[in-house]
Amino acid sequence: MAYYADDLIEQVRSANDIVDVVGSYVSLKKKGNNYWGLCPFHTEKTPSFSVNAGKQLYKCFGCGEGGNVFSFVMKYENLTFPEAVKTLAERAGISLPEQHYSESAQKLRNKKDRLLEVNKAAATYFYKCLKSEHGKKGLEYLKNRGLTDETIIHFGLGYAGINGKLIVDYLREQGYTDEEIRDSGLATNSERNGLSSPFWNRVMYPIFNAKNQVIGFGGRVMGDAQPKYLNSPETDIFDKRRNLYGFNYARTSRTDNFILCEGYMDVISLHQAGFTQAVASLGTAFTEEQALMLKRMGRRILLSYDSDGAGTKAALRALEILRNTGLSGRVINLKPYKDPDEFIKGLGADEFQKRLDEAENGFYFEIRILSNGYDLSDPETRSEFNNEIAKRLLRFETADERENYLVGIADKYMIKPDNLRELLRREAGRLAEKERKQIEYGRTSGNGNRQTARAQDGAGNNLKKIPKSQAELLTKLSEDPLIYRVVSKYVSPADFTDETCRKVAEAVFATASEGKVFNAAAYLGEFEDSKERTLVAGILQTEGLSAELMMETGEGGAPPPEDEGRVLRDLVIAVKTSEMDELGRAEDDAENAFKRQYELRMEIDNLKKMNSLT
Numbered sequence: 001m002a003y004y005a006d007d008l009i010e011q012v013r014s015a016n017d018i019v020d021v022v023g024s025y026v027s028l029k030k031k032g033n034n035y036w037g038l039c040p041f042h043t044e045k046t047p048s049f050s051v052n053a054g055k056q057l058y059k060c061f062g063c064g065e066g067g068n069v070f071s072f073v074m075k076y077e078n079l080t081f082p083e084a085v086k087t088l089a090e091r092a093g094i095s096l097p098e099q100h101y102s103e104s105a106q107k108l109r110n111k112k113d114r115l116l117e118v119n120k121a122a123a124t125y126f127y128k129c130l131k132s133e134h135g136k137k138g139l140e141y142l143k144n145r146g147l148t149d150e151t152i153i154h155f156g157l158g159y160a161g162i163n164g165k166l167i168v169d170y171l172r173e174q175g176y177t178d179e180e181i182r183d184s185g186l187a188t189n190s191e192r193n194g195l196s197s198p199f200w201n202r203v204m205y206p207i208f209n210a211k212n213q214v215i216g217f218g219g220r221v222m223g224d225a226q227p228k229y230l231n232s233p234e235t236d237i238f239d240k241r242r243n244l245y246g247f248n249y250a251r252t253s254r255t256d257n258f259i260l261c262e263g264y265m266d267v268i269s270l271h272q273a274g275f276t277q278a279v280a281s282l283g284t285a286f287t288e289e290q291a292l293m294l295k296r297m298g299r300r301i302l303l304s305y306d307s308d309g310a311g312t313k314a315a316l317r318a319l320e321i322l323r324n325t326g327l328s329g330r331v332i333n334l335k336p337y338k339d340p341d342e343f344i345k346g347l348g349a350d351e352f353q354k355r356l357d358e359a360e361n362g363f364y365f366e367i368r369i370l371s372n373g374y375d376l377s378d379p380e381t382r383s384e385f386n387n388e389i390a391k392r393l394l395r396f397e398t399a400d401e402r403e404n405y406l407v408g409i410a411d412k413y414m415i416k417p418d419n420l421r422e423l424l425r426r427e428a429g430r431l432a433e434k435e436r437k438q439i440e441y442g443r444t445s446g447n448g449n450r451q452t453a454r455a456q457d458g459a460g461n462n463l464k465k466i467p468k469s470q471a472e473l474l475t476k477l478s479e480d481p482l483i484y485r486v487v488s489k490y491v492s493p494a495d496f497t498d499e500t501c502r503k504v505a506e507a508v509f510a511t512a513s514e515g516k517v518f519n520a521a522a523y524l525g526e527f528e529d530s531k532e533r534t535l536v537a538g539i540l541q542t543e544g545l546s547a548e549l550m551m552e553t554g555e556g557g558a559p560p561p562e563d564e565g566r567v568l569r570d571l572v573i574a575v576k577t578s579e580m581d582e583l584g585r586a587e588d589d590a591e592n593a594f595k596r597q598y599e600l601r602m603e604i605d606n607l608k609k610m611n612s613l614t
Contacts, residue, residue: 004085004096009070010522012085015092018056018069018521025076025292027326038324040076040289041065052541055478056521059541066537068521071530078239111183115237118176118184119206119214125170126158126204126217135159137222138203145265146345151272158204160219164196185216185232198230205264207232207282208248215243218264218283231283241287244279244294246271253277257300259332259356260286261340262314266304269341273349275356278304278340286318291325301329302359304340311339312369319362323395330359363405364412366392371413386415390423394431466535467582469574470496470505471542476571477508478520478540483568484512486613490572490603497582500532504539565612573607576600 004012019035022028028035028051039049039060048062059066065075073084089096129135130142130152138159142152160167164187171181178195181187187197202219209215216232232238244250246267250258253276261267261280270278277299281290294301303318305311315331322329332355337343343352360368367389374385389409396402406424410417473491477483493505504523511518520540527533580600583593 004082008094008096009085009525012089012092012094013056013069013521013525015094016069016088017053018058018072019051019053021069021088021091022051022058022072024296025072025289027292027295027324038288039063039065040292050541055540057524057537057541059537064534064538066534066541067530068524068537070525071533071537075530076242078236078242112237114176114180115184115235116213116215118171118180118186119216119237121171121174121176122167122184122186122217123156123158123204123206123214125167126160126206127156128158129161129166130157130159130203134161141203141220141222145269145341147268147272151268154271155268156206156208156214157268158206160197160199160202160204162201164193164198164200167197167199168195183235185235185238201225202230205245207238207243207245209237209243210248210251212248213237216240216282218245220264229283240282240284242289242293243282244290245282246279247293250277250279251297255299257302257356258294258297259302259304259340260294260318260329261304262306262311263339263341266340269344270304270352273344273352275349275352285314286321288321288325291321291327295325295327301327302332302356303329303362304332304334306339307334308338316366316369319366322362329362331362331365332356332359363392364408367409367413376413385413386420386423387427389413389415390420390427393420393424394427466498466501466539467575467578468542469571469578470498470501471539473571473575474501474504474508475540475542476568477512478518481512481515481517484509486565486568487572488513490607490613491575495575495579497579500535501539504536568613569607569610572613573604576604576607580604 019028022037023035026037026040026049028037029047030036033052033054035051035053036047037049037051038044038047039062041060042063042065044062049058049060051058057066057068058072067075069088070081070084073079073087074081077084077087079087086096130138135158139152142157147157168181168187171186172178181195182189186199187195189195199217199219201223202221205218205220206214207216207218216235216238218232219230221228221230231240234240245264249271255277257277259270259275259278261270261278263280267278267280270276279294281287291301301322303315305315305318319329319331334340334343334355337346340352343355370388370392371385374381376382376385393402393406393409396405402424406420407417409415410420473487474496477487488509493502493509496502496505507523508518518540520537524533524536527536577600580597583597583600
């Protein structure tokens with residue numbers, strides 16, 4: 001797997017603390033020994049994504065995704081392993097020798113390069129078509145929207161011809177295969193039309209990545225056909241969630257803010273008017289990945305969404321996403337116009353700048369929109385409104401921030417600050433009680449997760465079931481090699497029933513036998529298969545069963561040091577019990593399986609007679 005020397009890979013890994021790296025993509029908060037945040041690989045509202053600073057591993061307990069710093073960057077940025085090494089080496093300021101790709105890695109690299117070439121050729125074709133007689137209606141549309149020739153060239157705008165065959169024929173003439181044209185997202189196959197593009201009779205907006213490479217297209221139909229706007233499907237080089245329209249230019253603008261818009265034309269109009277910090281999501285709602293792109297630039301976020309009902313809802317969703325990623329947003333008032341494009345045409349750039357300077361605080365905007373749903377002259381609905389304010393104030397983590405917003409909101413809506421503080425205390429108490437009950441419920445109903453630690457791939461598909469006792473014992477051994485002296489008298493790698501778990505056990509036991517702490521993050525680099533890597537990451541971050549076993553004997557919570565021997569005894573018993581259960585399901589070599597089961601029963605009985613392992 002390593003295309004660089006192993007010691008160089010380890011140097012790059014060690015130089016990139018996983019908390020710092022993941023924290024540049026995901027908003028993390030420390031709870032206990034780990035850092036937690038919303039998983040970037042699946043949609044969730046409650047953080048289940050954990051980063052372990054000690055082991056330099058991450059694990060999502062929602063979708064099951066896990067690994068080290070290399071696998072995180074590979075997954076998030078859609079990179080190959082050598083590309084991830086290069087990215088992290090640059091981040092750490094480490095010089096790399098010329099890399100050597102494996103055949104499969106080189107093939108993927110070549111494919112991505114070819115897809116970029118296909119898109120560049122297509123963009124050239126669309127631009128030429130716009131300037132030809134066939135693109136007259138497209139050029140007329142753009143001119144009517146007030147765009148100059150300079151702006152059209154700057155954004156590479158174009159026109160797709162009168163049918164979907166033209167772009168396919170052009171790309172074939174340029175030497176691209178049908179497979180490459182399909183994989184670029186520019187065309188699809190059908191029995192009726194063969195290979196044909198859905199982009200025809202449309203003004204075309206090339207979508208660029210941060211390196212100014214064309215990765216996809218948006219197309220606006222000329223006429224009344226549907227859909228009005230059409231975007232490229234996701235491909236090996238185009239991920240809608242992780243790109244923003246106009247970002248290639250906005251990232252170099254000399255401003256302290258980004259203007260977040262809804263549409264391509266809004267971005268283009270603002271750039272033409274001098275607001276080159278404008279960006280827009282790509283035909284989808286604003287995403288957390290896009291928020292994190294903006295966060296890494298360290299600028300303020302100003303929302304310039306449509307002023308209608310749909311735009312207001314989109315702004316509220318965007319504010320929530322910004323808040324979840326540790327950002328705050330402000331909202332630009334576009335009234336009496338619907339969108340930035342209309343505003344610029346109606347009132348001009350100077351007035352728009354005033355609106356930027358006067359942009360409303362995102363929390364105040366949210367409360368103002370909330371107030372529209374209440375009759376504040378009615379005491380009953382006024383009380384409901386005040387309660388909703390209290391709930392929202394609890395989102396602020398620090399007491400100082402909460403107090404500042406509480407005083408400001410109380411003044412705006414003529415609420416006595418002490419009354420609002422009392423509502424805040426009640427709501428905080430209610431949430432604390434709810435959380436306590438959930439924790440208690442988890443303790444009493446956790447048997448469903450007692451027997452197995454279930455590994456999943458990024459899509460949430462179950463890969464296999466690992467006995468939780470085996471996984472937790474390996475976790476403990478990997479953290480504290482001194483445990484080996486005790487455990488190795490009773491357990492060996494052969495006792496681990498799952499093949500992957502047994503492979504991990506052999507590595508952990510070998511390291512512990514030398515008195516060394518197991519380097520889990522480096523060990524993950526030995527697994528090329530992403531599913532197996534995720535599984536191993538989960539195995540080495542398993543906990544909770546020992547606390548359950550303690551509760552069964554009348555103890556609760558984490559065991560004190562003097563009870564560690566009893567915890568180890570119970571874990572070893574659980575490991576041998578899971579081995580015995582697996583043998584009971586064996587269909588081959590029944591005689592030897594029965595013999596081993598008998599031996600395990602005797603070992604378990606002897607272990608139960610011991611108070612602890614010493």
